[in-house]
Amino acid sequence: MRFNYSNFTANVDCLVTPKVTGTIPSANVSVDSWHIPSGVLLADASFNRPREVEMLIGAEHFFNILKQGQIKLADHLPTLYETQLGGSYEEMQEDSSVCVNLAEALTSEEERLEEHFQRTYRRNEDGRFVVQLSFRESVDQLKRSRSLALKRFLLLEKRLAQDPDLKAQYAEFIDEYQSLVHCREVREEEDPHGLQSYYLPHHCVFKPSSSNTMFRVVFDATAKASELSLNDVLMTGTSSQSDLLSIRIFWRGHLSEALKVLELLTVTYGALAASFLAVRSLIQLARDESENYPEAAEVILNDFYMDDILSGSDSIESTKKLRHDLEELMLNGGFLIRKWCFNSEDVLEGIPEGNRETLVPIQDSSANEVIKALGLLCDPKKDLFLFFKSSEPNEDKPTKRRVLSQIAKLFDPLGLVSPVIVEAKMIMQCLWATNLGWDEPMEGELFQGWTELQTSLSHLNNVKIPRCVVVPDTETMEIHGFADASKYAYGACVFLCCIRKDGSAVSNLLCSKSKVAPLRELTIPRLELCAALLLAKLVDKVIPALKLEIREIRLWSDSQIALAWIKKPLDRLQVFIRNRVAEINKLTKHCRWSYVNTDENPADIVSQRMKPTLLSKCQRSRFST
Numbered sequence: 001m002r003f004n005y006s007n008f009t010a011n012v013d014c015l016v017t018p019k020v021t022g023t024i025p026s027a028n029v030s031v032d033s034w035h036i037p038s039g040v041l042l043a044d045a046s047f048n049r050p051r052e053v054e055m056l057i058g059a060e061h062f063f064n065i066l067k068q069g070q071i072k073l074a075d076h077l078p079t080l081y082e083t084q085l086g087g088s089y090e091e092m093q094e095d096s097s098v099c100v101n102l103a104e105a106l107t108s109e110e111e112r113l114e115e116h117f118q119r120t121y122r123r124n125e126d127g128r129f130v131v132q133l134s135f136r137e138s139v140d141q142l143k144r145s146r147s148l149a150l151k152r153f154l155l156l157e158k159r160l161a162q163d164p165d166l167k168a169q170y171a172e173f174i175d176e177y178q179s180l181v182h183c184r185e186v187r188e189e190e191d192p193h194g195l196q197s198y199y200l201p202h203h204c205v206f207k208p209s210s211s212n213t214m215f216r217v218v219f220d221a222t223a224k225a226s227e228l229s230l231n232d233v234l235m236t237g238t239s240s241q242s243d244l245l246s247i248r249i250f251w252r253g254h255l256s257e258a259l260k261v262l263e264l265l266t267v268t269y270g271a272l273a274a275s276f277l278a279v280r281s282l283i284q285l286a287r288d289e290s291e292n293y294p295e296a297a298e299v300i301l302n303d304f305y306m307d308d309i310l311s312g313s314d315s316i317e318s319t320k321k322l323r324h325d326l327e328e329l330m331l332n333g334g335f336l337i338r339k340w341c342f343n344s345e346d347v348l349e350g351i352p353e354g355n356r357e358t359l360v361p362i363q364d365s366s367a368n369e370v371i372k373a374l375g376l377l378c379d380p381k382k383d384l385f386l387f388f389k390s391s392e393p394n395e396d397k398p399t400k401r402r403v404l405s406q407i408a409k410l411f412d413p414l415g416l417v418s419p420v421i422v423e424a425k426m427i428m429q430c431l432w433a434t435n436l437g438w439d440e441p442m443e444g445e446l447f448q449g450w451t452e453l454q455t456s457l458s459h460l461n462n463v464k465i466p467r468c469v470v471v472p473d474t475e476t477m478e479i480h481g482f483a484d485a486s487k488y489a490y491g492a493c494v495f496l497c498c499i500r501k502d503g504s505a506v507s508n509l510l511c512s513k514s515k516v517a518p519l520r521e522l523t524i525p526r527l528e529l530c531a532a533l534l535l536a537k538l539v540d541k542v543i544p545a546l547k548l549e550i551r552e553i554r555l556w557s558d559s560q561i562a563l564a565w566i567k568k569p570l571d572r573l574q575v576f577i578r579n580r581v582a583e584i585n586k587l588t589k590h591c592r593w594s595y596v597n598t599d600e601n602p603a604d605i606v607s608q609r610m611k612p613t614l615l616s617k618c619q620r621s622r623f624s625t
Contacts, residue, residue: 113134183266400436401439407427418514430449493606
């Protein structure tokens with residue numbers, strides 16, 4: 001590496017990536033009042049204008065590049081430092097106008113993709129959305145995809161020939177795909193001059209847990225015929241118009257038939273841009289139809305998660321109306337809602353059986369038939385969230401690979417069983433700290449701890465959590481959050497407290513979050529402060545999502561030291577403490593912090609961890625007052 005403004009050279013090892021970071025800075029910075037001295041040669045004369053970062057130099061070269069000179073522009077401005085590159089600046093304040101904000105940089109990319117969508121989408125005569133993919137300039141490198149797709153199809157054909165039932169399901173899928181006009185047969189010799197075509201390999205997968213799509217065909221947009229796959233050239237951020245690209249697959253129902261080329265006409269799931277285009281089309285549909293269906297449009301904008309709706313209303317009649325409006329609104333865009341499920345049979349009246357969700361029984365469980373809602377099990381008849389962990393035989397010699405695989409299956413997005421999850425996280429942390437090989441067996445205390453946890457995981461099946469947290473006759477609502485830490489872990493939990501007209505109150509768990517204590521040992525008060533910050537972040541996420549009128553937000557900690565730090569002026573705190581207190585104060589400026597006795601702190605079981613056998617019996621995981 002040789003520099004333009006000096007004779008300094010350095011040998012560096014570089015890792016080449018498609019992108020180093022976002023555009024820096026995220027917006028133009030005015031430097032008119034900076035008064036940079038004349039004669040100062042800046043390393044980047046246009047540092048105040050957004051530009052791409054071409055190289056990130058490691059810290060090991062920092063002191064070799066840095067020289068002794070420096071110029072202080074003003075108290076509120078960055079300092080110029082002399083380097084082998086020329087003049088560089090250091091950001092002195094978090095609110096400095098040149099502070100790099102990666103979130104803003106990403107938002108800028110999303111805005112460009114948004115502009116591309118608005119410029120290119122249209123709705124046909126049936127109301128359906130017609131959208132365009134957006135490519136990088138490297139789309140030309142996809143020309144050799146045909147040979148790979150053909151090779152993969154011939155291998156698939158051999159597999160299907162050995163399994164008649166699988167072949168019949170595959171053929172049924174392709175036939176349905178054609179009948180729905182999701183694809184059409186084309187003749188390659190009739191392609192217009194200059195048309196670029198990309199051929200997708202495809203295969204099938206089985207998903208036994210799905211109620212109606214156990215068999216699914218997967219279009220492999222990650223397959224690389226050369227250096228790049230289709231997903232590599234599809235844009236999800238900055239977009240640029242490209243030449244028309246036809247996406248195709250090979251198919252034939254029998255070996256005696258001629259090979260067919262099918263051109264895909266709909267957004268292809270598996271392609272990188274599919275998620276954005278599908279979700280963005282739903283958002284546009286809601287905006288287009290908001291005047292006729294205001295409540296249903298709000299549900300689409302706020303209660304849609306990929307291709308699932310999770311919503312409801314306060315009464316059977318209002319829920320029926322919402323369901324009817326959702327059906328009509330979605331049909332206006334060519335979308336059919338299926339797999340309806342409610343906790344009231346009355347709302348299901350009039351919905352064909354084929355459009356209802358299929359309830360499935362849980363083996364070795366006394367629970368009713370259940371559905372999956374965003375990865376959680378839900379019993380719609382009793383209106384409960386459930387957990388199910390099948391009993392698995394203990395292994396004589398569990399390995400790191402096997403244990404991490406089992407831990408990854410503990411799915412708990414709301415933190416409803418955090419005391420159990422945190423113990424699994426601690427085992428994971430110990431596995432990494434011991435430098436155990438992937439396939440080396442565990443021994444000693446680590447082996448014993450994992451065996452005990454694995455044996456008791458089936459007791460999670462006894463944990464039942466009410467889905468509804470707003471009780472009848474509620475007059476006012478409050479949020480109560482709790483934080484706690486131990487030398488092992490720290491955690492936070494958030495409850496919704498409903499106060500009835502008669503003065504009685506009921507509190508239900510909304511969510512919780514846990515983290516293991518770092519390997520670099522921290523004092524308990526500092527860990528308690530980390531728990532308070534975790535709680536502040538959790539509450540900051542929960543409040544906007546609730547969309548409820550909350551009278552008061554009270555946050556509790558059993559650490560008087562951490563509470564004292566939160567109330568102290570920042571300039572009187574050490575750096576570690578000051579940084580966290582500053583963020584806590586920023587996130588909780590509308591909240592009130594208070595002290596709670598350790599014995600009455602429900603977050604205590606999160607930080608102290610708990611076996612599943614005890615969690616199902618513990619009342620502090622969901623308390624009422």
